[in-house]
Amino acid sequence: MTTLTAKDKQTVKAFWAKVSGKSEDIGADAVARMLVVYPQTKIYFSHWPDQSPNSPAARKHGITVMMGVGDAVTKMDDLKEGLKELSQLHAFTLRVDPGNFKILSHNILVVMAVMFPTDFTPDVHVSLDKFLAAVSLALSEKYR
Amino acid sequence: MVNWTKTEKATITDIFSHLDYDDIGPKALSRCLIVYPWTQRYFSGFGNLYNAAAIIGNAKVAEHGIKVLHGLDLGLKKMDNIEAAYADLSSLHSEKLHVDPDNFKLLSDCITIVLAAKLGSAFTAETQATFQKFLGAVMSALGKQYH
Numbered sequence: 001m002t003t004l005t006a007k008d009k010q011t012v013k014a015f016w017a018k019v020s021g022k023s024e025d026i027g028a029d030a031v032a033r034m035l036v037v038y039p040q041t042k043i044y045f046s047h048w049p050d051q052s053p054n055s056p057a058a059r060k061h062g063i064t065v066m067m068g069v070g071d072a073v074t075k076m077d078d079l080k081e082g083l084k085e086l087s088q089l090h091a092f093t094l095r096v097d098p099g100n101f102k103i104l105s106h107n108i109l110v111v112m113a114v115m116f117p118t119d120f121t122p123d124v125h126v127s128l129d130k131f132l133a134a135v136s137l138a139l140s141e142k143y144r
Numbered sequence: 145m146v147n148w149t150k151t152e153k154a155t156i157t158d159i160f161s162h163l164d165y166d167d168i169g170p171k172a173l174s175r176c177l178i179v180y181p182w183t184q185r186y187f188s189g190f191g192n193l194y195n196a197a198a199i200i201g202n203a204k205v206a207e208h209g210i211k212v213l214h215g216l217d218l219g220l221k222k223m224d225n226i227e228a229a230y231a232d233l234s235s236l237h238s239e240k241l242h243v244d245p246d247n248f249k250l251l252s253d254c255i256t257i258v259l260a261a262k263l264g265s266a267f268t269a270e271t272q273a274t275f276q277k278f279l280g281a282v283m284s285a286l287g288k289q290y291h
Contacts, residue, residue: 036270037269037272037276053269109257110256110257110260114261117261120257122174122179122196123178126178126179
């Protein structure tokens with residue numbers, strides 16, 4: 001289900017080229033929505049003095065996450081290899097339950113719809129959904 | 145049974161009072177059939193679903209999308225007992241339509257995304273949370289009569 005076709009890769013790269021200028025805002029909004037719509041995800045951020053969705057820490061985290069997504073776009077021909085350090089980080093240090101990757105991915109898609117309603121067509125949606133699923137799988141690689 | 149705050153009820157009422165069913169319905173269903181193509185299994189009588197353009201241009205898909213979206217009105221009118229509101233539709237989806245309840249989430253996510261595209265920044269995180277809570281309640285109710 002996560003094999004990216006040539007069309008998927010092309011579609012994601014083209015869409016990313018259009019939207020990457022706003023990647024900080026995209027990331028910040030996606031993380032903010034995640035914290036509000038799925039409050040259980042806040043458990044991973046108990047070390048933040050301010051866990052509110054628009055706090056500086058939340059925004060900074062959104063930026064970090066989106067930089068990771070942007071990096072994954074450049075490595076999409078071998079995500080397992082390209083994301084292996086990030087996978088180690090998530091597996092051994094952060095220990096984020098992989099179910100949450102789906103949650104954040106969903107919120108990234110919602111933000112794309114909000115910010116780019118005409119560009120985020122169904123064809124772009126399916127390719128981006130597959131790409132984020134492939135990234136999530138690569139991030140889960142080192143867990144066990 | 146789901147508990148709703150006054151604010152949540154007001155948010156849901158507000159969303160539906162401005163909802164363009166004829167626009168959102170077709171867009172949500174066609175997006176579902178494109179993004180999750182295995183959901184096409186329920187629509188073998190709909191003709192050409194061969195690619196995204198065909199699905200988007202398909203009149204039966206559009207008509208059905210409007211019908212399905214209006215199905216949410218049942219929950220809107222009976223928010224304090226959504227389970228009762230969907231008892232019959234739940235039996236229908238289980239006994240007659242044989243829809244995998246996991247697929248409810250797929251359509252639900254597409255409705256959310258199409259609504260987000262329509263409302264833009266007005267679709268705040270709080271609005272999203274309330275709307276997804278409502279859809280979650282509807283999905284749970286629709287799954288209740290499966291056995």
